[in-house]
Amino acid sequence: xxxxxxxxxxxxxxxxxxxxxxxxxxxxxxxxSDAIRKVLQPYMSLLRLDSQWDFFAPNVGEGSRxxxxxxxxxxxxxxxxxxxxxxxxxxxxxxxRGWYYAIMDNPExxxxxxxxxxxxxxxxxxxxxxxxxxxQEERFTREDELAGEDRTDPKFFTAKTIKHAxxxx
Amino acid sequence: xxxxxxxLAAFWDVWSRIWFQNSPTTPLEITRIGVGSxxxxxxxxxxxxxxxxxxxNGWMPRDLAVSDDPxxxxxxxxxxxxxxxxxxxxxxxxxxxxxxxGWRTSWVKWxxxxxxxxxxxxxxxxxxxxxxxxxxxxxxxxLAPVGRALSLDRVRAVRAAKRHNLGATLPQFTSEWAGACTxxxxxxxxxxxxxxxxxxxxxxxxxxxxxxxxxxxxxxxYNATLLRFFASQxxxxxxxTYGTIxxxxxxxxxxxxxxxxxxxxxxxxxxxSQFALLMGLYYFSxxxxxxxxxxxRPEWLHNxxxxxxxxxxxMEMIYDGRCGFCVRSMVWFLAFDGLQQINIRNFRIDPSxxxxxxxMEKALYxxxxxxxxxxGFEAYRHVVLRVPGMWxxxxxxxxxxxxxxxxxxxxxYIASHRSQMSSIFVGAEGGx
Numbered sequence: 001x002x003x004x005x006x007x008x009x010x011x012x013x014x015x016x017x018x019x020x021x022x023x024x025x026x027x028x029x030x031x032x033s034d035a036i037r038k039v040l041q042p043y044m045s046l047l048r049l050d051s052q053w054d055f056f057a058p059n060v061g062e063g064s065r066x067x068x069x070x071x072x073x074x075x076x077x078x079x080x081x082x083x084x085x086x087x088x089x090x091x092x093x094x095x096x097r098g099w100y101y102a103i104m105d106n107p108e109x110x111x112x113x114x115x116x117x118x119x120x121x122x123x124x125x126x127x128x129x130x131x132x133x134x135x136q137e138e139r140f141t142r143e144d145e146l147a148g149e150d151r152t153d154p155k156f157f158t159a160k161t162i163k164h165a166x167x168x169x
Numbered sequence: 170x171x172x173x174x175x176x177l178a179a180f181w182d183v184w185s186r187i188w189f190q191n192s193p194t195t196p197l198e199i200t201r202i203g204v205g206s207x208x209x210x211x212x213x214x215x216x217x218x219x220x221x222x223x224x225x226n227g228w229m230p231r232d233l234a235v236s237d238d239p240x241x242x243x244x245x246x247x248x249x250x251x252x253x254x255x256x257x258x259x260x261x262x263x264x265x266x267x268x269x270x271g272w273r274t275s276w277v278k279w280x281x282x283x284x285x286x287x288x289x290x291x292x293x294x295x296x297x298x299x300x301x302x303x304x305x306x307x308x309x310x311x312l313a314p315v316g317r318a319l320s321l322d323r324v325r326a327v328r329a330a331k332r333h334n335l336g337a338t339l340p341q342f343t344s345e346w347a348g349a350c351t352x353x354x355x356x357x358x359x360x361x362x363x364x365x366x367x368x369x370x371x372x373x374x375x376x377x378x379x380x381x382x383x384x385x386x387x388x389x390x391y392n393a394t395l396l397r398f399f400a401s402q403x404x405x406x407x408x409x410t411y412g413t414i415x416x417x418x419x420x421x422x423x424x425x426x427x428x429x430x431x432x433x434x435x436x437x438x439x440x441x442s443q444f445a446l447l448m449g450l451y452y453f454s455x456x457x458x459x460x461x462x463x464x465x466r467p468e469w470l471h472n473x474x475x476x477x478x479x480x481x482x483x484m485e486m487i488y489d490g491r492c493g494f495c496v497r498s499m500v501w502f503l504a505f506d507g508l509q510q511i512n513i514r515n516f517r518i519d520p521s522x523x524x525x526x527x528x529m530e531k532a533l534y535x536x537x538x539x540x541x542x543x544x545g546f547e548a549y550r551h552v553v554l555r556v557p558g559m560w561x562x563x564x565x566x567x568x569x570x571x572x573x574x575x576x577x578x579x580x581x582y583i584a585s586h587r588s589q590m591s592s593i594f595v596g597a598e599g600g601x
Binding site: 057137 | 184188189211214215218222228229230233238239240241242286289290294295296297298300301304305308309312345346349352353356357360361364365368369370371372373374375380382383384386387388389391393396397399400403406449451452
């Protein structure tokens, strides 16, 4: 009887704890939620349970596209939008984009390695240098579409140079 | 004092009804099979990218991946060479396959959880919504007694019971802890939808009904054809935007009631099917759908099984109880008959009124509800299509021409040599 009660007690404590984690992890910051989260954080970090569940929220937000400009030895420029080659049906569609976002968000960490890779990838063009450009999307509204505008038109993007570097000889 | 005791008893009664209902694991098993399949396909497709995704020579060198958070652990931080990464990956894929079929589920599920978290922590740039959901669902499944139904573990348990008595049946596994884990998964899904909905309510895109339009203008989900269509039928954008929030909010409050659960479940599945088809979020959507399976009532599955059993009708397999090899084969075969659709008859002690003993000496027979009797290979061929637990054998029995051309002579050979086979296989085992 005592053993059974102890089992129920342990089970009850665990389901309460786990439910608390599910509720507190995505809760907005407040004095109370921050205090509880401090206790739960190691558990949530270890098991990857610290999620906000805020998909496309509060607003959808604008994305960015990575553009690669390869300068060849004769001074010619070749522009690539590498994400265009990805297939929607393969998970690499998201993995590679994840990498591009990492390059655009933290160029000081990832841009050099990315440029070295792009130099190798485009070896057939005899690249001398690579420029990475972040094409920040501007809002494209229904009115733009009805006016016959093209979403991919450069005027709906703001270009920002992330890094320019020479390819290794 | 008695008042306090009564209150406590009343509280415990409610608490037990919420958490500790004696439940089968079947809804969780559907989630297991679905999540395992999603993981297997997803990570199998990652195989050509292994080095890029998770090695030191890839996109995320180890020193950049190691976080300040001491709890952000990964077995892959200890992997230093390509062959170690490949070994880790293939063990993980093998465990995904084992998890799907429910083989040694009690420890395979932990390997999967540790593997999944290791991949996530090793390269956080790949981590997005679906990985968070997977981590949450996998952890609950690790705690739950999954593998007790719709699994090879169940087949092994039934087989063990039938080895002593071919007619033995094993009752469906139920436990209070299975009920608690199912409830945890349900709360996880409801919490997810709740926060997803209220976080949307704070944004103008959702409040003014434009969010779905903007989703399809972003790079990841850009769809020129759809944008053209939506521009001319913008009311659909508003409907889809508000509909998404309404379904997410409605789910949180109405999924618990018996009367409304089927509708909310159908709406949630519809929502995710749209995410998959229109936004290309197949992995995410399928994983979410599998999480929603925790709301499938076990009695729905039970009734579905009964309806199937009724549709197919009773089948009687007549076998030679004196042949050890035949009995052993029957034990294996019947272990997959989870709905117990097949009745058995040993013609040596209980002769069949339909099939003569002379015929039975030559082959096993299956008697159908309409009185037809199918011999040997044809009997098995008929059964595998009609018993859900045996559907995995269908490809072997239904290859046009080839299955019959090979299967019939092989069966006839085994049937005519069954005495020798019994002495070789069963005798050898007995001797050992």
